[in-house]
Amino acid sequence: MADTVQFYLEQMVPELEDLEKKNLFSKIEIKAIVKKRTNFEYALKRRITKKVDFLRYIEYEMNLEALRKKRKSRLETKPSKQSVSDYAGNRRIFFIFERALRKFKGDIALWLQYIEFAKANSANKTLGKIFADAIQLHPRKAPLWIMAASWEFEENANIVAARVLMQRGLRLNPAEEQLWHEYFKLEQVYIEKIKARRKILGIDQKSQALRELESTDEDGEEMIKLPTVTAGEAEDMDEDGEEARAVKQMEESVAEKMREGINPILNGLLSQIVYDNAIKAIPNDLEFRTKFIDIYNDFSDTEAGIQHVYNTIHDDFANNEDARAYLVARHLNAKNEENGHTTIKINDPKFVQAIRECVQEFDVCVQDIPTTKMWELYSDFLTKWRGAVTETNLKKYFTKLLIKTFKTVEKNELISENLYLTWIDLLRSQNDAPQALSIAVHACEVFSKCVDLWLARIELVNATEEATESVESEEQLFQLALNKNGESFKLWSTYVDWIEQKWKDDALSKEAVDELMTNACRKATTLLPSLVESTAERNRIKDYVLGSYVMISAKISGIKKARETYKKLINGSFPTLAFYKACLQLEEEHNMSQSSSQQSQHLYEMALRLNVDKEDTYLAYINYLNSHKLFTKAAAVYAKAQQDVQNKESFEHKYQQYKNNEPAAERSVLGNQNNNESDTEMITTSE
Numbered sequence: 001m002a003d004t005v006q007f008y009l010e011q012m013v014p015e016l017e018d019l020e021k022k023n024l025f026s027k028i029e030i031k032a033i034v035k036k037r038t039n040f041e042y043a044l045k046r047r048i049t050k051k052v053d054f055l056r057y058i059e060y061e062m063n064l065e066a067l068r069k070k071r072k073s074r075l076e077t078k079p080s081k082q083s084v085s086d087y088a089g090n091r092r093i094f095f096i097f098e099r100a101l102r103k104f105k106g107d108i109a110l111w112l113q114y115i116e117f118a119k120a121n122s123a124n125k126t127l128g129k130i131f132a133d134a135i136q137l138h139p140r141k142a143p144l145w146i147m148a149a150s151w152e153f154e155e156n157a158n159i160v161a162a163r164v165l166m167q168r169g170l171r172l173n174p175a176e177e178q179l180w181h182e183y184f185k186l187e188q189v190y191i192e193k194i195k196a197r198r199k200i201l202g203i204d205q206k207s208q209a210l211r212e213l214e215s216t217d218e219d220g221e222e223m224i225k226l227p228t229v230t231a232g233e234a235e236d237m238d239e240d241g242e243e244a245r246a247v248k249q250m251e252e253s254v255a256e257k258m259r260e261g262i263n264p265i266l267n268g269l270l271s272q273i274v275y276d277n278a279i280k281a282i283p284n285d286l287e288f289r290t291k292f293i294d295i296y297n298d299f300s301d302t303e304a305g306i307q308h309v310y311n312t313i314h315d316d317f318a319n320n321e322d323a324r325a326y327l328v329a330r331h332l333n334a335k336n337e338e339n340g341h342t343t344i345k346i347n348d349p350k351f352v353q354a355i356r357e358c359v360q361e362f363d364v365c366v367q368d369i370p371t372t373k374m375w376e377l378y379s380d381f382l383t384k385w386r387g388a389v390t391e392t393n394l395k396k397y398f399t400k401l402l403i404k405t406f407k408t409v410e411k412n413e414l415i416s417e418n419l420y421l422t423w424i425d426l427l428r429s430q431n432d433a434p435q436a437l438s439i440a441v442h443a444c445e446v447f448s449k450c451v452d453l454w455l456a457r458i459e460l461v462n463a464t465e466e467a468t469e470s471v472e473s474e475e476q477l478f479q480l481a482l483n484k485n486g487e488s489f490k491l492w493s494t495y496v497d498w499i500e501q502k503w504k505d506d507a508l509s510k511e512a513v514d515e516l517m518t519n520a521c522r523k524a525t526t527l528l529p530s531l532v533e534s535t536a537e538r539n540r541i542k543d544y545v546l547g548s549y550v551m552i553s554a555k556i557s558g559i560k561k562a563r564e565t566y567k568k569l570i571n572g573s574f575p576t577l578a579f580y581k582a583c584l585q586l587e588e589e590h591n592m593s594q595s596s597s598q599q600s601q602h603l604y605e606m607a608l609r610l611n612v613d614k615e616d617t618y619l620a621y622i623n624y625l626n627s628h629k630l631f632t633k634a635a636a637v638y639a640k641a642q643q644d645v646q647n648k649e650s651f652e653h654k655y656q657q658y659k660n661n662e663p664a665a666e667r668s669v670l671g672n673q674n675n676n677e678s679d680t681e682m683i684t685t686s687e
């Protein structure tokens with residue numbers, strides 16, 4: 001090991017001598033560099049080499065090279081001949097990367113870092129080798145194929161090599177969506193570059209048409225007069241007439257083939273072939289196909305290609321609701337040269353016609369696919385644009401269409417919970433609360449397990465003048481909803497919030513609140529355990545209701561009433577550990593007397609009876625006692641814990657961590673600071 005390190009250090013001698021000769025680094029700095037490199041080299045020769053050692057070495061060399069370049073540019077007044085120190089730094093970084101990748105061949109992130117460094121230093125020959133090695137080791141990694149093809153096309157201007165790389169990658173990874181999209185984009189970029197070049201040369205179709213327009217004149221006044229041809233010149237021309245005509249025909253043929261309107265390559269034939277092959281490899285993915293349209297929209301003159309994608313979606317996804325809805329939305333798409341693909345603006349005259357076309361096509365869709373999902377997509381479309389438009393007639397138009405849609409779906413027995421909710425929201429936005437309540441009542445009968453419908457119905461009770469019920473009716477609705485949906489945390493939390501809000505609005509007395517919360521706790525305790533199995537959601541409901549009762553009691557009547565409440569619940573409701581934690585938090589907030597400490601200790605003792613998370617509960621109890629300077633009691637609890645917990649070794653380990661927590665944290669911070677200083681130290685001087 002020492003011999004290898006010494007060999008590497010000896011290779012640095014010419015470079016270091018050159019740096020000193022050019023006055024870029026002093027002797028002291030060079031000694032510091034040698035010492036630092038020696039430490040890094042020995043670190044790389046450990047029995048178990050770590051990736052971080054290579055990365056730190058690379059980072060150090062990069063910083064050192066940046067410093068060398070900065071000093072050189074400052075000291076040299078005119079360009080000088082390159083010497084060994086000018087390229088030795090980058091060569092060493094490449095060498096370290098190679099050594100690292102020999103150890104960590106499977107690390108893709110390290111390969112990508114190596115590639116980026118080679119690109120930054122314009123090491124084209126090295127890049128070719130890097131890509132070849134990386135792809136050979138990781139042929140299933142699409143980003144490597146894409147980066148290699150991108151480098152060939154953008155840096156080497158070699159479209160053939162880029163295509164070969166993408167095709168090889170796709171042969172090995174035919175189901176890799178990213179590869180197909182990037183290959184498709186590559187062909188589009190290539191076509192775009194050809195068009196831009198033709199435009200600069202003035203041989204594109206638009207430029208030729210413009211020249212023809214400028215060279216013609218209806219009156220013939222600006223026509224260029226050709227010189228007259230003598231008889232001798234005509235005779236000479238006749239001698240070579242056949243050859244001249246042949247050349248002319250050939251030129252016209254080539255020009256005709258290269259016209260943009262006729263040339264299949266410029267019309268996107270290759271891109272279309274890529275797309276067709278892609279959908280053969282991945283046939284049933286709608287989102288995969290729509291991505292090709294997004295790519296098309298970034299380029300010019302792609303209308304034919306976009307239409308081809310639309311046609312394939314229509315043919316292959318004729319019975320797919322999402323696909324049909326996507327095709328409908330295409331009528332609202334617009335494309336311009338400045339912003340690319342956009343949606344037609346509401347104030348655009350084309351908007352109304354586009355909406356009509358969408359509605360007509362949706363009418364066909366719901367006939368072809370008479371499913372609930374298709375009607376929901378239609379409803380979502382109308383709802384979205386109804387909320388977007390501001391013009392009165394348009395809003396009425398969307399409203400009528402929505403009402404007609406809801407009635408049709410209900411008549412055909414295809415209505416869903418979401419459609420009912422949208423219908424209710426529409427009626428509420430029109431201030432038609434009675435009709436909305438009528439729909440909500442019927443919806444709750446059809447979908448009694450939908451919590452959102454019950455909540456909408458409850459909200460509509462107070463908003464409806466025809467409703468004679470008041471607080472009691474809302475309470476009855478809540479009870480009815482809870483009987484149907486006892487497992488819904490959203491419904492329980494809304495009910496508890498409603499009780500508290502009614503008390504704040506003076507609509508409920510303290511006694512009424514206490515009675516309602518007592519009944520809620522009883523139902524949460526008796527209803528949930530009667531179910532087949534206990535789940536985290538059901539325990540969450542029980543914890544929330546019981547904890548809320550305690551908190552509301554504290555808000556209404558103070559800490560004494562809250563203590564009475566949680567003692568009552570402990571005796572009759574079988575609370576969980578989360579409930580005890582909430583009570584302890586409440587006691588901590590009202591820690592004003594010795595009685596509070598006694599209550600907290602009682603809560604800890606009760607929590608330990610649950611036989612759940614005993615190790616953490618004991619540690620929290622000991623921490624509480626020590627924080628209140630009850631050291632004797634803390635020692636007794638610790639002794640009891642040693643006998644009570646099952647995994648004594650684990651508890652002891654956690655207890656020692658607890659005891660040494662703050663000092664250990666301080667030592668850890670100091671240790672990190674020392675490590676950072678040693679890692680970031682590069683040379684004795686700084687710029």
